[in-house]
Amino acid sequence: MLQNNQILRYIHKLYPAADISLLQGFVEDNYKREVLKKKTLLFSSGQSNTRHYFVEKGLLRLYILDRNGREFNLLFAKEGQVLGDLATPQPTAYTLETVESSIVYSIDEKHLQEFSGMVSGAANSSTDLIRRSYLFLQKRLVAILSKTAEENYLDLRDNHPDLIQRLPQYHIASYLGVSAEFLSKIIARTAKM
Amino acid sequence: MLQNNQILRYIHKLYPAADISLLQGFVEDNYKREVLKKKTLLFSSGQSNTRHYFVEKGLLRLYILDRNGREFNLLFAKEGQVLGDLATPQPTAYTLETVESSIVYSIDEKHLQEFSGMVSGAANSSTDLIRRSYLFLQKRLVAILSKTAEENYLDLRDNHPDLIQRLPQYHIASYLGVSAEFLSKIIARTAKM
């Protein structure tokens, strides 16, 4: 049970000083486990979502619709990764959807904060998460501005070959900020590289 | 003195519960005031910077160089705004430079954290700042991906006319992710609008 309980291991890494059984109780009491099939929405634009998600299995994507109804994928989260809507508690502009059938654990912002308040050293770990997310996004912005779509695709392919395998191409295209047709052409011409 | 002490008012808004004289002492003991002329570097790429900045007067920009030596402006900060390098304490990839002659207050990350630890409700305000920065960046990424350069320029002009006035055009171009020449053409054709 405890051995392959991914979320517990994740929480433990966040709060290494805390007692394991305390953490276990916390997870059992506050996290909700859900088994979801492909293309299920976890929350969507306009809702006031205050939950944070941990992916035990599967693959999720967070996207936004622009005025013309086009989707833009902001990020993907696979097994072992977490993701929340940082707009909390304002209504979100984003939609969270499973790309594959998935198992996720979710917790309400409030409960997470209560818990963080109890455990020493916890405040920082949540700030660190946002900080890392921020840096990641900043790097991505610069990459998109300064590199060609081909370079960005090759970078993604090198660093996340698994995502290339698991995601439909048009989701990758939308993440890279190019049309699906153009990505297809990029892939064709870089296949040998 | 106290009346027009911008940084004190800023800090007070962050920690409304704290005693004014405590805050005043904190500012005096820990913030360093600097008068800087145009195009002065506050920190630059490769350095391990752990300071946070408050702009009392003037205008700063944070930028990064890509592999080809081209600059990309990530953000601007004017009077009343703050900015720090969130990569702290890792060596930063960014450079912070004054665009106009400016007066800034800076504080070391360590001292800021110490203080936050002392004041109740403080942990959140710093997390909130990062969170807002994150959301801002996310919006900007989506804007750059989903809108044309012309739309992005007009948005900036509508929402920050002062920046359009104060920044040289090529800095705005770099912020919007287009060449200076192209921005010049955009401005020419949208002048009447």
Place this chain on the structure above:
DNA sequence: CAGTTTTCTTGAACTAGTTCATTTTATTGG
């Protein structure tokens, strides 16, 4: 206020990426 440097403008030739339409290939569910 003249001279220098920095910033902005403009045009021509080019390239990265889009859009639309059609066909081919995979994937899925019954």
Place this chain on the structure above:
DNA sequence: CCAATAAAATGAACTAGTTCAAGAAAACTG
């Protein structure tokens, strides 16, 4: 396993944005 649907590929015509080069306008500096 077949039919339906979703995803990927491909070509042609187009557009947004780049690059280079040169000149004009502004903005500092002594």
